[in-house]
Amino acid sequence: MDSNQIASEYHDLNGNHIDVLDEPPTALEFSRLAHISRPALIRGMQIPSVRSWDNESLAAAMGNAKISVAVTPNGRADAVTRAPDGKLYFVEPHVEQMSISDLFSKLSGGMTLERNICNSFIHDWPMIENDDSDVYYLQSQNGNVYSSRFFEGTRDPSEFEALRADIPSEIPWCSEAFGRPPDAVNLWIGSHNSVTSIHSDPYENIYTVVRGSKQFTLLPPTEGSYLRERMYPHGTWTRQGTEAGLTLTPSTNAPPIRWSSVIDPDIPGNLPPDAHPICITLEPGETLYLPPGWWHHVRQTNNTIALNWWYDMEMRGMAWVLLSFLRGVGTVPSGNDEDA
C-alpha cells in the first residue's frame, strides 16, 4: 500500500464529511472528535467580550501600545516567493511595530491586490515589483496573547495585555478533553490582501472568527504528497529605511525550508485530480476544530479578526509516527532545481 492508496482508502472511508455542531461539545464529545481527528465546524461558542469588539473599542483599550505586525509586498507572509535573482525563496515577513489604530488605518487604506491569485504552481509566480501598497497582517503566531509561559505560571508579557481581560486563556471543553492547557493563544487581524499558504501544524487547533470571515481549504494528512513539498532557501522581507520599499533578503545562515510548491490549492487544476480538498468558510461566531497534520490554506475578507488556541498534540500512541510517515522522510528535492 503506497501513499496514494492510503489517501484513496482514507477518502473512501471518510469522504469529505465534516461534523457540524450547533453548540460547543462537552469534553467527552470533543475527545471523541479528536480521536477521529477530522475537522469540525462548531457553532455557538460564546465569548461575549470579543463579540462586542469594534475598531474604536479596541483602539481605546490598546491605546498607543505597540504591536508587531507582519508586512509583505504581496500579502504572503511565510510563503514561497520569487526573488529578483530569479530564485524561489521561502520568505518570512518584515515585522513592524505600530499601534492597533495604525494597523486599522493600513488595513482600511489598502487597495485590493490582484496579485494574490495565481492559477498554477509556484513556478509561475511573478516577481514582486515594489509599490506603495504593502500588506499588513497581525499574524505573529508566537502566542501573542498567551504563550506557554503563561500556563506554566511564569511571567508572560504580551503586546495584547490590555485585551487579555476579553480573551479567555483556554477553551474549557478542549483543555478538559486533552487534560492540559493550551500551548499558545493568538490574535489575528488582517485584510483580504493577506493569504496564508498551505501548510500543516503539529498542533490541535481551535480557530474562531470574531469579525469578517475566513475561508479554509483543507486536505487530510493522507494527501500531503499532492502538495509537492520542496526545499527552498530562506529569506526575509527587509526595509533599509523607514521610507524604503521592502526587499527580499536571502538569509545567510538559515537552513532551507520544506514547503509546498502548490499555491492557491482552491483554484481548479492546481491540485491533482485525486486530491479531495474540503472548503469551509467561517463566519463570525463560528469555530473550526482543525486536527494536527491537516493541511490548510486560508483566505479572509476585509477587516477580519480571529482568535486561535493551539494545544500540543498527543505524542503517545501512533499519531506522531503516522504524521511523520505520511509526510515522508525521504530526500525532498530543491524547489529551484526543477526550475532550471
Added chain:
Amino acid sequence: MDSNQIASEYHDLNGNHIDVLDEPPTALEFSRLAHISRPALIRGMQIPSVRSWDNESLAAAMGNAKISVAVTPNGRADAVTRAPDGKLYFVEPHVEQMSISDLFSKLSGGMTLERNICNSFIHDWPMIENDDSDVYYLQSQNGNVYSSRFFEGTRDPSEFEALRADIPSEIPWCSEAFGRPPDAVNLWIGSHNSVTSIHSDPYENIYTVVRGSKQFTLLPPTEGSYLRERMYPHGTWTRQGTEAGLTLTPSTNAPPIRWSSVIDPDIPGNLPPDAHPICITLEPGETLYLPPGWWHHVRQTNNTIALNWWYDMEMRGMAWVLLSFLRGVGTVPSGNDEDA
C-alpha cells in the same frame, strides 16, 4: 519509511509503557486512553455478582443447560496445526454440548500437557497423536452471554441466560466513551492446557479475570510484520462417534486463513530481536484494555474464568486505514510452500 522503521519509531516514542490505573477511569479518561490506543491495566473494576462465583454456585445456577465447548487434542483452538498428511492447517475446534458441571469435571480431570510449549516456529510443530486427554475450553467468542442482537433490542437467546443477572451487559465508562453499547460479551472458562495463538482483532476489548490468571503477550500493531503471517488451508477437529478420537478434517470449500506462523512468541528466539513484546499477567479483579489491532497471545492458569466486552472500533478517521496498512495488503505466501 518502511514498516520496520515505523515499528522502531513507534517504540522509540512509546517504549513498553502501559498505564496502570488503580481504579476504573471516567468516560473522559478512558476516551483519552482509547485515543492513545495503547493497552492499560485497570484495577478495582467491581462486579460483585461474579466475584462470588464458584463451581458450585455456577453449577446450581446453570443446572443442566447445555453450553457449547471447544474441544481440541492440543489445547489450541483456532490455531495452526500439522495434519497427518504433513501439511499445516488453520484448525477450528470441535464443539461439544455439555453442562457446566461436565465442563468443570473435564477441566479438573485433565493432565498437564507438555505439548503446548513449542520452542520454535510453527514448522517444527509436531503432529498430534490422539490420546484420551482432549482439552476443553469455553471460548465461543460469538457473544455467548450477550450478542449484538441484545443491544439492538431483538431476541438474543444465550446458553448463559441463567448467568445474565450476574454479568453486566456493558461497562458504563466504556460505552459512554465510545458512545455505543458493546458488540459482544463473552464468558471464557478454561485450563492451563489451553493457549490462544497470537492474533489481533478489529475491536476495542475490555477483558477482566474473575478467577485464575491470564498471561497476555502483546505486540503493537506496528510489529505485525514480525509475526510472519501466512495463508493456511482451513480444517476442523471432528469426532466420528461419541467415543472416537478427534480427527483433523480439511475443509472442502472454506477459503484459506491468514494467520501468524509464530507460535509461543513469549519463548526467546521465536520473535526477531527487533520485536518488543509486552507481557501482562491479569489476576482476579484486574482488567485489560486491549485496543484494536494489538496482537495478543494468551495463556492461563488452571480453572480460569474471564469475561470480555468487545466494542466496535471507530471506523471514521485513520484507525482502520492505518491497521490495514500496517498489516499489509500484498500477497501473503502459503504457510506450506516454505515447508517444501
